[in-house]
Amino acid sequence: MSNTINQMIAGELNVRNEQVTAAVTLLDDGNTVPFIARYRKEVTGGLDDTQLRTLESRLGYLRELDDRRQVIIKSITEQSKMTPELQADIASADSKTRLEDLYLPYKPKRRTKGQIAIEAGLEPLADTLWQDPSQTPEVLASDFVAADKGIADTKAALDGARAILMERFAEDATLLDKIRRHLQNNAELTSRVVEGKEQEGAKFKDYFEYSEALKNVPSHRALALFRGRNEGVLQLTLNADPQQEEGVRGSYCEVMIADHYAVNLGTQPADTWRKQVISWAWRIKILMHLETELMSALREKAEDGAMQVFADNLKDLLMAAPAGPRVTLALDPGLRTGCKVAVVDQTGKLLDTATIYPHTARARVAEAEAAVLALITKHDVNLIAIGNGTASRETDAFVAQLLKDNNLKIQSVMVSEAGASVYSASELAANEFPNLDVSLRGAVSIGRRLQDPLAELVKIDPKSIGVGQYQHDVSQSMLAKRLDAVVEDCVNAVGVDVNTASPALLTRVAGLNTTIAQNIVNYRDDNGRFENRTTLKKVARLGPKAFEQCAGFLRIMNGKNPLDSSAVHPESYAVVKNIAAANDKAMDAIIGNSDFLRGLKAADYTDEKFGVPTVTDIISELDKPGRDPRPEFKTATFAEGVNEVKDLIPGMVLEGVITNVTNFGAFVDVGVHQDGLVHISALSDKFVSDPREVVKAGDVVKVKVMEVDLQRKRIGMSMRLNDEPGQEKPARKPQGQRPDTRPQNTRQHGNKQRNEQPAGGAMGGAFAAAFANAKQKK
CATH class of the missing domain: 2.40.50.140 (Nucleic acid-binding proteins)
Structure with a gap:
C-alpha cells in the first residue's frame, strides 16, 4: 500500500514517484523538513520546503486512511459479508468519506427500524413492491400481517417495508456519491436569523437573510456563519434546489434516486407508495446525512483557509526586515502608569531600565526628557522603538520633540506590541528576567523585536501574535501544528547564531528540542562561546542525528573555521576544500570572491555523494556567506497631527x-x-x-x-x-x-x-x- 500512497502523492504534487519515495524514506528515518529541503536535494530531486510540508501532511492523512481501511476490511470479513467487488471498492477508496460510505451498511449500530422490519420478515414485501409496481401495496401487505412479530396491520407492514428501502438507499455508496457531487456543485447555503435574536445578534445582521452557492462560500464568511450558529443567532440550512420555484415540494435529488435505480414512476398501483419511499428516503435519511457531512466539509475547508491565512501572515511577520545589531532604547507607552523604558545592546542584552511620565504634569515631562537623554548618552543609543499600544502616538510625539530639541539624529520606529504582554507574563520571561518587573519585560521585548523580529517573536505563542482570521473558530491543535511548521521553516531559513540565541530560538532549529536547546545555552554559560561547530557534539544529548540535522542552521560568527558562519553543512566542507585545492587557492581566499566563484562550474566538483544541486548551493553560499534572506529594513512615517x-x-x-x-x-x-x-x-x-x-x-x-x-x-x-x-x-x-x-x-x-x-x-x-x-x- 505504501507504493500506492507514494504514487498518489506524486500525482498530486506533479512530481516523480521516486522523489516522493525518497522523501518519505527520509521523513521516516527522522529527518526534518528544513534539513531535507536544504541538504538532501539530490535524494529528493529538489523538493522544496513547501512541497515537503504538503507531502508530510498528505502522507499522514493517507496512512490514517489506510489504517482505517484495514479495520473496515477486518470488520466486514468477520461478518462474512466481504465480496470481491466490495474488496476492490474499499481498496480503491481515495478518501475517508468514500471509505465510510462503503462501510455504512456493515457498520455495527443499534437496531434500526429497517433491521427490525427485516427480522420480522418484511424484506420480501419491500423487494416485491419496489421491483413490481403492478402489485397493490395494501393487498400484498395483508399477507405479511403477523401480530406475534409486531406487525398488527397492513399499515405496519408497509411502514416496515418502507423503512427497509429507506435505509438501503441511504447506505448505497454509489448513490450517495452521485447526490453528494450534485449538492457540492448546485446547492446553496442559507442562513436565517433565529426569531427574537435580532438585537442580540446584530453583528451578524448581514446573514439574517442570506444565501450563497455552497461551492462559492469563502472561508471567512463560512466561519462567520458557523460562529453565528454556535451563538444561537443564525439557523443554517442546505437548499438542494435553489432554482426551484416556491411551492414545488419535490426535489431533483428524488429524481436522481429514481434514475439511479432505473425506476419509472407512473400510475401503476405501487407507484404512489414507491414515490413516497423515495421522498422519505431523501428528506429524512439522505438529506440530513449529507447536509451534516457537507456542512462539516465546509467548516473543515474554511478552517484550513483561515489557518493558511494565519500561516502566511505569520511567515511575513517573522521574516520582516530586522533593524540589526544596534543599541536600542525601547518604550512601552502608558498614561497613568507611565511609560516603561528599557535599553538593550546590539545582542539584545538588557542594559538599563526606567519608568517615565511624559503625559502627566509639565514638571514630569521635563523629568522624563532628562531621563531619556541620560540613557541615550550613557549607552550610546542609536535606535528607538515605541510600542503601538495606548498612548503610542503621544509617546511618539514626545520622542520626536526630544530628538528635535537636542539635535539628535536617532531613528524612531513604531513597533507592534502584539503578544508582548503574553511574553512578559510567561515562564520564559520569568526565567530570563527573574528580578525584573513584568511591565518592564514588555519594553525589552519591544526593543528586541525591532532588532530581530524572528528571534523575539519565537518566544511568543504564535496564536497570540494577532495576525489571524477567525483564529479562535478553528481547531487549535491543527492551528498550532501549522504555525509551528511556519516558525520552524522561518528560523532555519535565516539561521541562528549559536553564541547569542535564546533557548526559545534554538528550540526551533531542525533537530533540536527544548532540552537540547537549554543544554546548548548551559554549555555556553559554563564553557564560553562556541569556537566551531564540532564543539556542539560535546553538548549533552546532542547526538550524531541531532548534529546532522542542526549543524547547517547554527552559525558561529568569527569562529576558527570561516565556513561555520555559513549555511554550508559540515558534511560538505570537503567540497569547499576540493574547490580551493583544485584552483590552488586558500579557503579564505575564495569565500566572498564573487568574480572567482561565478566562473566555477558546479559539475566539475561533484562526486558520488554531492551532486550538482548541492555544489551549486555551496558555491552560492560561498559568494555571500551567511546571507540573510530577509528584506532591507525600512519603516513607515506616520502623519503629524493624525493621532486618533x-x-x-x-x-x-x-x-x-x-x-x-x-x-x-x-x-x-x-x-x-x-x-x-x-x-x-x-x-x-x-x-x-x-x-x-x-x-x-x-x-x-x-x-x-x-x-x-x-x-x-x-x-x-x-x-x-x-x-x-x-x-x-x-x-x-x-x-x-x-x-x-x-x-x-x-x-x-x-x-x-x-x-x-x-x-x-x-x-x-x-x-x-x-x-x-x-x-x-x-
Whole structure:
C-alpha cells in the first residue's frame, strides 16, 4: 500500500514517484523538513520546503486512511459479508468519506427500524413492491400481517417495508456519491436569523437573510456563519434546489434516486407508495446525512483557509526586515502608569531600565526628557522603538520633540506590541528576567523585536501574535501544528547564531528540542562561546542525528573555521576544500570572491555523494556567506497631527504598515490606534483574487482614507489613490473573463440582491462585517 500512497502523492504534487519515495524514506528515518529541503536535494530531486510540508501532511492523512481501511476490511470479513467487488471498492477508496460510505451498511449500530422490519420478515414485501409496481401495496401487505412479530396491520407492514428501502438507499455508496457531487456543485447555503435574536445578534445582521452557492462560500464568511450558529443567532440550512420555484415540494435529488435505480414512476398501483419511499428516503435519511457531512466539509475547508491565512501572515511577520545589531532604547507607552523604558545592546542584552511620565504634569515631562537623554548618552543609543499600544502616538510625539530639541539624529520606529504582554507574563520571561518587573519585560521585548523580529517573536505563542482570521473558530491543535511548521521553516531559513540565541530560538532549529536547546545555552554559560561547530557534539544529548540535522542552521560568527558562519553543512566542507585545492587557492581566499566563484562550474566538483544541486548551493553560499534572506529594513512615517480616528478626513493620503492580510482585504496601521481596512476590491486597479498578490504583513504602503465611522471606529481605505470618497470604482476584471454586470460583491437574498460595496461606497455588507472581526489595538 505504501507504493500506492507514494504514487498518489506524486500525482498530486506533479512530481516523480521516486522523489516522493525518497522523501518519505527520509521523513521516516527522522529527518526534518528544513534539513531535507536544504541538504538532501539530490535524494529528493529538489523538493522544496513547501512541497515537503504538503507531502508530510498528505502522507499522514493517507496512512490514517489506510489504517482505517484495514479495520473496515477486518470488520466486514468477520461478518462474512466481504465480496470481491466490495474488496476492490474499499481498496480503491481515495478518501475517508468514500471509505465510510462503503462501510455504512456493515457498520455495527443499534437496531434500526429497517433491521427490525427485516427480522420480522418484511424484506420480501419491500423487494416485491419496489421491483413490481403492478402489485397493490395494501393487498400484498395483508399477507405479511403477523401480530406475534409486531406487525398488527397492513399499515405496519408497509411502514416496515418502507423503512427497509429507506435505509438501503441511504447506505448505497454509489448513490450517495452521485447526490453528494450534485449538492457540492448546485446547492446553496442559507442562513436565517433565529426569531427574537435580532438585537442580540446584530453583528451578524448581514446573514439574517442570506444565501450563497455552497461551492462559492469563502472561508471567512463560512466561519462567520458557523460562529453565528454556535451563538444561537443564525439557523443554517442546505437548499438542494435553489432554482426551484416556491411551492414545488419535490426535489431533483428524488429524481436522481429514481434514475439511479432505473425506476419509472407512473400510475401503476405501487407507484404512489414507491414515490413516497423515495421522498422519505431523501428528506429524512439522505438529506440530513449529507447536509451534516457537507456542512462539516465546509467548516473543515474554511478552517484550513483561515489557518493558511494565519500561516502566511505569520511567515511575513517573522521574516520582516530586522533593524540589526544596534543599541536600542525601547518604550512601552502608558498614561497613568507611565511609560516603561528599557535599553538593550546590539545582542539584545538588557542594559538599563526606567519608568517615565511624559503625559502627566509639565514638571514630569521635563523629568522624563532628562531621563531619556541620560540613557541615550550613557549607552550610546542609536535606535528607538515605541510600542503601538495606548498612548503610542503621544509617546511618539514626545520622542520626536526630544530628538528635535537636542539635535539628535536617532531613528524612531513604531513597533507592534502584539503578544508582548503574553511574553512578559510567561515562564520564559520569568526565567530570563527573574528580578525584573513584568511591565518592564514588555519594553525589552519591544526593543528586541525591532532588532530581530524572528528571534523575539519565537518566544511568543504564535496564536497570540494577532495576525489571524477567525483564529479562535478553528481547531487549535491543527492551528498550532501549522504555525509551528511556519516558525520552524522561518528560523532555519535565516539561521541562528549559536553564541547569542535564546533557548526559545534554538528550540526551533531542525533537530533540536527544548532540552537540547537549554543544554546548548548551559554549555555556553559554563564553557564560553562556541569556537566551531564540532564543539556542539560535546553538548549533552546532542547526538550524531541531532548534529546532522542542526549543524547547517547554527552559525558561529568569527569562529576558527570561516565556513561555520555559513549555511554550508559540515558534511560538505570537503567540497569547499576540493574547490580551493583544485584552483590552488586558500579557503579564505575564495569565500566572498564573487568574480572567482561565478566562473566555477558546479559539475566539475561533484562526486558520488554531492551532486550538482548541492555544489551549486555551496558555491552560492560561498559568494555571500551567511546571507540573510530577509528584506532591507525600512519603516513607515506616520502623519503629524493624525493621532486618533477623529483626526482622519476622507481624501487624506497617508503612509501606513500592513498589519494583517485576510481573504477579504488588508488591514493598515496609520497610527490612530485602530487599523483601517483596504477591501480586496480597493487594493489595485487590476483584478485581485488573493490580497497576498498585492500586499503582505509588514509592507509599507500609501492609502487614501475613503470613509470614517467614528461611532464604531471603522476606517475604510483604498490603495487606488485616484479613488474619490463616495464614489465606487469597480476593479478591472482579468483578461478573458466575462464582465459581471451585477454590482460588486453582490449576494442573493431570496428574490432580492443586496450590494456590498467596497471601500469608496456605503460602509456595509462584507466590508462592515470584516471590521466586526478585526482585532482592535490595545
